[in-house]
Amino acid sequence: MTRPGRPRAVLVGPMGAGKTTVAGLLGRAWGVDVRDTDEDIEAAEGRPIAEIFVDSGEAYFREREVEAVADALDSHDGVLALGGGAVLDPATREALVGHRVVFLRVGLSDAVKRVGLGSARPLLLGNVRSRIKALLDERTPIYESVAVVTVDTDGRSAEEVADEVRVTLDGLEAADG
Ligand SMILES: Nc1ncnc2c1ncn2[C@@H]1O[C@H](COP(=O)(O)OP(=O)(O)O)[C@@H](O)[C@H]1O
Ligand SMILES: O=C(O)C1=C[C@@H](OP(=O)(O)O)[C@@H](O)[C@H](O)C1
Numbered sequence: 316m317t318r319p320g321r322p323r324a325v326l327v328g329p330m331g332a333g334k335t336t337v338a339g340l341l342g343r344a345w346g347v348d349v350r351d352t353d354e355d356i357e358a359a360e361g362r363p364i365a366e367i368f369v370d371s372g373e374a375y376f377r378e379r380e381v382e383a384v385a386d387a388l389d390s391h392d393g394v395l396a397l398g399g400g401a402v403l404d405p406a407t408r409e410a411l412v413g414h415r416v417v418f419l420r421v422g423l424s425d426a427v428k429r430v431g432l433g434s435a436r437p438l439l440l441g442n443v444r445s446r447i448k449a450l451l452d453e454r455t456p457i458y459e460s461v462a463v464v465t466v467d468t469d470g471r472s473a474e475e476v477a478d479e480v481r482v483t484l485d486g487l488e489a490a491d492g
């Protein structure tokens with residue numbers, strides 16, 4: 316069942332957790348629209364994230380991200396994937412309270428494999444493995460604090476992950492009445 320004006324699921328977690336991919340699979344399974352704040356920002360800016368970081372800086376990107384998340388939380392009733400750093404903003408964390416936030420957990424080794432060494436993600440320039448390790452250490456407690464459900468993704472396909480998210484959230488929906 317969809318709830319008008321509120322996302323049916325909000326996916327958070329580190330780069331490489333599979334948020335964008337799993338959101339697409341969940342949207343198809345539930346028959347609802349999918350939004351991804353990274354794509355919203357790229358569309359509004361008319362340039363890729365990597366270019367926004369290089370030409371306008373991370374702080375500028377984070378401001379656009381706060382707006383994109385707030386807009387999507389207010390207006391989108393399908394599945395919503397956030398960028399990995401969206402939860403760093405305190406107002407965004409506050410705005411997530413009461414939403415069906417799912418933390419897609421991923422360990423260092425699977426995250427490195429998934430993002431690849433030639434990653435287009437600007438925060439991973441340089442040593443991908445050590446950058447991801449630092450981001451996982453810093454952000455895991457934040458993902459845990461905003462999530463109502465955590466789903467482990469290590470060694471599992473995106474389809475298996477999407478199935479677990481769907482069954483778990485459908486179960487919550489049934490329990491909520
Ligand atoms: N569970 C999974 N197992 C293996 N590869 C995955 C899984 N989920 C996503 N991927 C792959 O990992 C890469 C990053 O996925 P993506 O959905 O962009 O992650 P995120 O949005 O969390 O950064 C993509 O190439 C995607 O196909
Ligand atoms: O973790 C981060 O700070 C970022 C994650 C990226 O999204 P994904 O998590 O979807 O890769 C994207 O928003 C940007 O490169 C910054």
Ligand SMILES: [Mg+2]
Binds near residue numbers: 396
């Ligand atoms: Mg993504």
